[in-house]
Amino acid sequence: MPAQSIKRIGILTGGGDCPGLNAVIRAVTKTAIQDHKWEVFGIEDGFLGLIENRIHPLDWESVSNILTRGGTILGTSNKANPAKFATGTDAQGNPIFADVRDKAMKHYREHQLDAVVVIGGDGSMTCANEMTPLGFNCVGVPKTIDNDLMHTNITFGFQTAVEIATEAIDRLHTTAASHHRIIVVELMGRNAGWITLHAGLAGGCDIILLPEIPYDIGVLCEVCKDRMHKHRACTIVAISEGARPIDGKQTVMQTIASSPDPIRLGGVAHVLAKQLEMCSNIEARAVVLGHVQRGGTPCAADRVLATRFGHAATDLLSTGQLNRMVVIQGGQTKSVDISQVAGKQRVIQPDNELLRVARSVGTNLGY
Numbered sequence: 001m002p003a004q005s006i007k008r009i010g011i012l013t014g015g016g017d018c019p020g021l022n023a024v025i026r027a028v029t030k031t032a033i034q035d036h037k038w039e040v041f042g043i044e045d046g047f048l049g050l051i052e053n054r055i056h057p058l059d060w061e062s063v064s065n066i067l068t069r070g071g072t073i074l075g076t077s078n079k080a081n082p083a084k085f086a087t088g089t090d091a092q093g094n095p096i097f098a099d100v101r102d103k104a105m106k107h108y109r110e111h112q113l114d115a116v117v118v119i120g121g122d123g124s125m126t127c128a129n130e131m132t133p134l135g136f137n138c139v140g141v142p143k144t145i146d147n148d149l150m151h152t153n154i155t156f157g158f159q160t161a162v163e164i165a166t167e168a169i170d171r172l173h174t175t176a177a178s179h180h181r182i183i184v185v186e187l188m189g190r191n192a193g194w195i196t197l198h199a200g201l202a203g204g205c206d207i208i209l210l211p212e213i214p215y216d217i218g219v220l221c222e223v224c225k226d227r228m229h230k231h232r233a234c235t236i237v238a239i240s241e242g243a244r245p246i247d248g249k250q251t252v253m254q255t256i257a258s259s260p261d262p263i264r265l266g267g268v269a270h271v272l273a274k275q276l277e278m279c280s281n282i283e284a285r286a287v288v289l290g291h292v293q294r295g296g297t298p299c300a301a302d303r304v305l306a307t308r309f310g311h312a313a314t315d316l317l318s319t320g321q322l323n324r325m326v327v328i329q330g331g332q333t334k335s336v337d338i339s340q341v342a343g344k345q346r347v348i349q350p351d352n353e354l355l356r357v358a359r360s361v362g363t364n365l366g367y
């Protein structure tokens with residue numbers, strides 16, 4: 001599409017909420033209105049709003065004073081993939097899926113949208129990518145506290161989640177030290193250990209367990225006993241919700257059949273705390289931080305990153321670079337084809353510098 005033909009754009013936020021969503025909505029809307037004289041429309045609840053035709057205009061005032069606000073003023077959904085949308089259930093209670101992309105495209109055309117800024121994670125980028133063959137134009141903005149999108153060094157929301165998790169770990173040290181306990185703190189991140197590795201390092205955790213490195217329960221037990229015998233020291237374990245023992249499985253909290261990504265991880269901290277208490281005879285407690293990590297106001301770094309991403313998204317649209325996602329590579333704002341991101345997850349590689357750094361300060365990584 002020639003750049004000058006963009007006149008009306010939509011914005012949607014998909015997947016789990018994340019600090020900084022409103023900062024992106026604000027940046028896209030204000031830049032679109034001020035620099036490009038485009039009309040802007042908010043699509044409610046992610047792709048669900050496009051399927052159900054819940055689309056309303058956004059003006060300058062509607063995005064004022066939202067920079068610091070958590071969540072998303074547009075609402076979100078992580079169950080609405082137009083290519084595989086749950087329309088009901090069969091006699092056994094299993095979801096029935098239908099391809100409703102034509103319906104979504106009808107509403108896209110009815111509102112005369114030239115493109116949509118899709119703010120989301122790998123699931124939303126997959127939805128967007130599957131819509132493009134039908135004439136859906138988009139630009140992606142990488143959102144997730146998990147920091148697991150391919151081709152970008154960082155996603156907005158991640159740094160806030162690390163700050164929240166680190167503060168929680170700092171506070172847990174007090175109880176662990178006073179009671180000479182093991183405290184196992186579980187952090188989000190799905191199959192990627194970025195939040196746990198960064199918050200675990202920042203919080204000075206003694207053991208850091210990641211989905212990428214299966215742990216040996218025997219080794220962990222010895223580490224805890226050793227610390228207790230030598231210094232009567234407590235042990236703080238940071239564990240990713242997606243971590244698993246050697247020869248064991250991830251701990252699944254819930255399966256949501258109607259969701260394109262049905263597995264919800266959670267609960268491994270409770271399992272591990274019990275095991276460590278049994279084998280070491282040291283009192284142990286589990287703390288699951290959960291959605292607290294996604295809540296509230298974005299930290300300053302995420303506000304800047306979100307604003308930068310929003311501006312970059314409008315830059316792509318104004319230069320006719322469609323169906324791409326903005327990324328940060330080597331500190332620079334760039335973009336990649338959305339198909340390169342769809343359905344993929346960026347996990348911690350074995351040669352990641354922070355793994356070596358953690359080991360060098362005496363942190364055990366589970367083996």
Ligand code: F6P
Pocket residue numbers: 016078121144145146188189190241264265294
């Ligand atoms: O992707 C963000 C995230 O918070 C993950 O870290 C977590 O596994 C998942 O979403 C939880 O999803 P829900 O909000 O559906 O429980």
